[in-house]
Amino acid sequence: MKKIFLALFLIVSCNNLFAQADSVVTFSIKVKRIQPGLYELTASSQIKPGWHLYGTNPSVEGLLPPKFSFELENAKPANELSVDHPAETINDPVFKKVNVYTGTIEIKQQIKITGVIPATLKGAISGLAGKGDEYPSIEHGFEVALEGGVSDAAKIKVASIDVDHPVNDCGKKADIKNNGWLAIFFLGFLGGLIALLTPCVFPMIPVTVSFFTKRSSNRKQAVRNGALYGLFIFLIYVLASIPFHLLGNVQPEIFNNISTNSWLNIAFFIIFIVFAISFFGYFEITLPSNVASKADSKSGLGSLGGIFFMALTLAIVSFSCTGPILGSLLVGSLSGGAWQLTSGLAGFGLALALPFALFAIFPNWLQSLPKSGGWLDTVKKVLAFAELALAFKFLSNADLVMHWGLIKRETFFAIWIIVSAGLTLYLFGLLRLPHDYKGMKISAGRKFLGVIALAFTLYLIPGVTKPNMPTCSC
Numbered sequence: 001m002k003k004i005f006l007a008l009f010l011i012v013s014c015n016n017l018f019a020q021a022d023s024v025v026t027f028s029i030k031v032k033r034i035q036p037g038l039y040e041l042t043a044s045s046q047i048k049p050g051w052h053l054y055g056t057n058p059s060v061e062g063l064l065p066p067k068f069s070f071e072l073e074n075a076k077p078a079n080e081l082s083v084d085h086p087a088e089t090i091n092d093p094v095f096k097k098v099n100v101y102t103g104t105i106e107i108k109q110q111i112k113i114t115g116v117i118p119a120t121l122k123g124a125i126s127g128l129a130g131k132g133d134e135y136p137s138i139e140h141g142f143e144v145a146l147e148g149g150v151s152d153a154a155k156i157k158v159a160s161i162d163v164d165h166p167v168n169d170c171g172k173k174a175d176i177k178n179n180g181w182l183a184i185f186f187l188g189f190l191g192g193l194i195a196l197l198t199p200c201v202f203p204m205i206p207v208t209v210s211f212f213t214k215r216s217s218n219r220k221q222a223v224r225n226g227a228l229y230g231l232f233i234f235l236i237y238v239l240a241s242i243p244f245h246l247l248g249n250v251q252p253e254i255f256n257n258i259s260t261n262s263w264l265n266i267a268f269f270i271i272f273i274v275f276a277i278s279f280f281g282y283f284e285i286t287l288p289s290n291v292a293s294k295a296d297s298k299s300g301l302g303s304l305g306g307i308f309f310m311a312l313t314l315a316i317v318s319f320s321c322t323g324p325i326l327g328s329l330l331v332g333s334l335s336g337g338a339w340q341l342t343s344g345l346a347g348f349g350l351a352l353a354l355p356f357a358l359f360a361i362f363p364n365w366l367q368s369l370p371k372s373g374g375w376l377d378t379v380k381k382v383l384a385f386a387e388l389a390l391a392f393k394f395l396s397n398a399d400l401v402m403h404w405g406l407i408k409r410e411t412f413f414a415i416w417i418i419v420s421a422g423l424t425l426y427l428f429g430l431l432r433l434p435h436d437y438k439g440m441k442i443s444a445g446r447k448f449l450g451v452i453a454l455a456f457t458l459y460l461i462p463g464v465t466k467p468n469m470p471t472c473s474c
Contacts, residue, residue, distance in 0.1 A: 226360020
């Protein structure tokens with residue numbers, strides 16, 4: 001029972017006082033090279049008068065001493081953390097006799113870095129402070145220059161080695177590349193399946209299949225036309241990736257630059273916000289109407305050309321629903337180059353094309369399709385919340401590159417909690433969006449999704465209430 005009380009006490013203390021921790025203990029971080037790959041970090045710490053920093057207390061569970069952590073996976077502690085003077089023993093009102101530090105102290109830690117040593121090392125020093133019944137968590141991030149580290153320019157030179165023609169066998173590079181394409185293909189396929197459930201695409205399945213079965217002179221011709229229709233849908237999305245191959249030939253590094261450039265990440269953030277607002281139903285993203293009209297005017301031709309323009313018309317008129325999903329696929333696969341984008345679009349086109357082809361070949365299957373209705377609008381708005389959450393991932397990328405410090409870990413989790421809570425309220429009918437009305441019936445399936453969204457919201461809450469620090473992971 002005592003341990004449970006202690007854990008709850010520390011969690012509440014971490015939640016309530018995390019914001020004021022920066023003013024309780026200040027740190028100044030220095031680094032010294034001892035030998036190649038071995039460095040010593042020194043944190044000069046000034047503890048505010050009246051406060052103390054908890055030291056090593058093995059007998060009290062949860063009161064962990066100050067600790068260094070690093071973003072670099074190859075950086076490991078080489079010895080025990082040390083403090084320049086012994087800890088004091090006090091009679092704490094909650095934890096009884098404990099070891100603490102006060103005043104000015106120096107905390108030292110040797111670290112061993114294996115492999116390529118970077119030009120800078122990022123990390124944080126954490127701990128737990130106390131005063132009376134206040135127990136704020138301490139976390140101070142730092143970035144220090146490492147003597148003998150490799151700069152980014154040097155890394156670029158290393159990267160310029162011809163890996164396609166190594167002196168010795170470097171492993172199954174082709175297999176890794178193919179696995180990457182396969183993963184993007186399945187992600188695209190999943191995106192296409194989701195697009196099928198949107199109001200712009202799903203109602204078109206029975207309409208299009210009926211068109212082929214009624215306009216064809218026999219079943220064989222209906223099967224042929226339906227299969228060609230599906231094939232053309234697939235080809236249209238694959239051909240949409242051709243411009244990106246041309247860009248890659250002009251500037252091979254363009255995709256890496258796109259995925260890492262902070263301003264482009266901000267642009268992606270804005271685009272995803274616009275996609276989300278569109279999916280919420282406040283407006284629709286459509287291609288110019290004359291483009292759809294020209295394609296539709298040629299779709300009545302009784303030839304391969306007519307079937308192709310029917311497929312093109314579908315791709316154009318469904319853009320208001322497929323556009324945000326395609327945009328997400330585009331942004332997510334750009335870092336892998338044009339071929340990964342082609343792979344993703346091929347998966348998307350295949351998922352979109354298969355139902356039209358299969359239902360044309362087996363028209364009796366149409367009877368098993370659920371009827372169109374309000375559930376399609378629900379799918380679209382659930383996607384809007386997903387787009388909104390993903391948008392802040394790109395803003396976080398830009399924030400990390402530019403060192404603005406706007407989207408910290410707790411802030412990012414808080415935003416996702418708000419988005420997930422909004423989705424929960426929408427699914428239970430407590431939050432109304434365009435085309436919703438008061439008193440509308442909430443289906444059992446929608447309530448089930450609401451329970452999942454609520455569970456996900458609760459799952460995210462520890463990301464804010466329990467920062468990634470030993471003292472708050474009681």
